[in-house]
Amino acid sequence: MSVTIRKIAKDLKIAVSTVSKALSDSHEISEETKRKVFEYARKLDYVPNAYAGSLKNRKTKNIAVVLPEVADTFFSNAINGIDSIAHTKGYHVLVYLTHESSEREESILQELRGGRVDGVLISVSGGIKKDSQIHAQVAKELPLIFFDRVCDEISTAKVLTDDLESSYNATNHLIAKGCREIVFFSAAGNLSIINQREEGFMKSLRENGMESSTQQQIIKCSEDENETYEIIKNVLRGEKKVDGVVCSVEKLAMQVYRACYECKLSIPKQVKVIAFSNLQIASLLAPSLSTVMQPAFAMGEAAATLLFKSLAKKIDLKQERVVLPSILYERESTGKK
Amino acid sequence: MSVTIRKIAKDLKIAVSTVSKALSDSHEISEETKRKVFEYARKLDYVPNAYAGSLKNRKTKNIAVVLPEVADTFFSNAINGIDSIAHTKGYHVLVYLTHESSEREESILQELRGGRVDGVLISVSGGIKKDSQIHAQVAKELPLIFFDRVCDEISTAKVLTDDLESSYNATNHLIAKGCREIVFFSAAGNLSIINQREEGFMKSLRENGMESSTQQQIIKCSEDENETYEIIKNVLRGEKKVDGVVCSVEKLAMQVYRACYECKLSIPKQVKVIAFSNLQIASLLAPSLSTVMQPAFAMGEAAATLLFKSLAKKIDLKQERVVLPSILYERESTGKK
DNA sequence: TTTTTTTACGAAACCGGTTTCGTCTTAATT
DNA sequence: AATTAAGACGAAACCGGTTTCGTAAAAAAA
Secondary structure (H helix, E strand, C coil): CCCCHHHHHHHHCCCHHHHHHHHCCCCCCCHHHHHHHHHHHHHHCCCCCCCHHHHHHCCCCEEEEEECCCCCHHHHHHHHHHHHHHHHCCCEEEEEECCCCHHHHHHHHHHHCCCCCCEEEECCCCCCCCCCCHHHHHHHHCCEEEECCCCCCCCCCEEEECHHHHHHHHHHHHHHCCCCCEEEEECCCCCHHHHHHHHHHHHHHHHCCCCCCHHHHEEECCCCHHHHHHHHHHHHHCCCCCCEEEECCHHHHHHHHHHHHHCCCCCCCCCEEEEECCCHHHHHECCCCEEEECCHHHHHHHHHHHHHHHHCCCCCHHHCEEEECCEEECCHHHCCC | CCCCHHHHHHHHCCCHHHHHHHHCCCCCCCHHHHHHHHHHHHHHCCCCCCCHHHHHHCCCCEEEEEECCCCCHHHHHHHHHHHHHHHHCCCEEEEEECCCCHHHHHHHHHHHCCCCCCEEEECCCCCCCCCCCHHHHHHHHCCEEEECCCCCCCCCCEEEECHHHHHHHHHHHHHHCCCCCEEEEECCCCCHHHHHHHHHHHHHHHHCCCCCCHHHHEEECCCCHHHHHHHHHHHHHCCCCCCEEEECCHHHHHHHHHHHHHCCCCCCCCCEEEEECCCHHHHHECCCCEEEECCHHHHHHHHHHHHHHHHCCCCCHHHCEEEECCEEECCHHHCCC
């Protein structure tokens, strides 16, 4: 049985409340008594129970981070950013993985209503349904902050990147490098950031007079990896020789690389590729991959900072919206020597 | 204010204990009453407080995962494995990052003594000191399981890979490919898995009559990235033309690639490289990287499974030791066409 | 010296559950 | 008919803290 303040009180023949106050260095307690309590607590190696007090004051010092997966450089770096802030605030981080499943995401959020955490940072799963009520419900009960993959419908804080603009820039980059038949590989699901990236892509095409059929230029991929691979191969082998590719997410870039290898298409000679990706080793790929890199760590920091400000009642989350710029790295896959 | 069983009891004009028992489907309560309680609880959207009961029965349904970093494919995949098991058991996962700092690791473990979690899975930081008492202390108070980076001194469950053997195999592989001047880049710190890998390396050299000076063949790298880079470059540019490299950890492989690039050394023509790594995209590197891949997901699963067995009082952790095999992937960096 | 204020501490309620134990009613047993 | 057993529920303790409020003693003010 672990040491409690009741045991300390009993041994020292003083009241439980006195021990509690002494340990929190209350002015109500004399220095003499405080010293005694601290000494004895130290001697018994007293460690307070983390959740006992949380009942009374409703502070668990836990926050939840809900995301599709952790084996992804964007998300793992975001966690680093979140953890760096949480750590300075003495908070603990619970990580929840949805694996892009909306059912799982919903059941996780439902569980989070049980007072396990003081706030939630979330990047929604690709499969999320529009009509889900649970996000709004959670947002009512505790501070909820979206980062990167947001739900536009929910009125709460959001941290994102300039997706439309950076997708526009990426497409312009391909065009500047001479591409004339560009396609956009779009991730499955109905994420607003993906929509933004699609729009940036189309905006560039429009401005450059390269717009034809949206359906032929924006290729929706599947949730299934193998299916996606087939889709990609079919597009690349099509009669309309594609010479430029924008990948909306990192995973697709890897698939495009594999497909080009199998179809004996040379990157960047025959097909130029640029992708939204946070791979630190993009520069070591064969060929090195041009990327639009999101400031994952900074986004995590920003989201966590908003959360703690909200917990300190400093801000109203409804008003908050942070947009950070992505950075375009030009590498061999778009023709850099 | 959220709805509690006391509110339900009051509204239904029954005792709190009756509500509690009804909700847990106790046989003490009549079907009639249960129905009423369930209905009303559902109507009020009652969600039980996660930590209220934990005081009494000492079960938080939380586990801690302590690791050096998350932006590393081994660790992020291990988390996936852990999460997959934890999820089926209805447990929640707290992630703690040490960033290879022993002070941080110690303060984290100290905090975990406060009953925040029911058990701990840990991969120790490289900077950990031998004389730290806190690991043993935690192991006394709650189930503690080491995975991958273990502390040999502590008598508790461990999940690891066949480090000595796989390092031996990796070195043999280089020799079979014609390497005659092989060095082992060893990660900073004093981790037992690194020692095992060093031993496997030396064993191979010995058996092949290639052992010379250990100090010249096993190169200890620094905690500082830039310093490590300089060390690597100096070794590769040395007069004794190194033609084979074993990297004890993934990060070093990336540094070796950079160094070879800068020193204009061709991989695999002049230098062959093999590394302990879990990068899924190792095959897309330029050149593709031969790796010793650890079964990260399975290790996470195994560690979590041990923990839950221990929580169910099914096993004595002191006896447990799981060793999983790594897999050697031969790719271009060691000469595969 | 009397009154007021301050200091230091204790008793008890409280947070939201679980669990033990006692009691009353009804049904089964002898 | 008397006794026992089972069924259904309530009162209260408990888990380990925090917080409010009351009070005795000492110090300060009148």
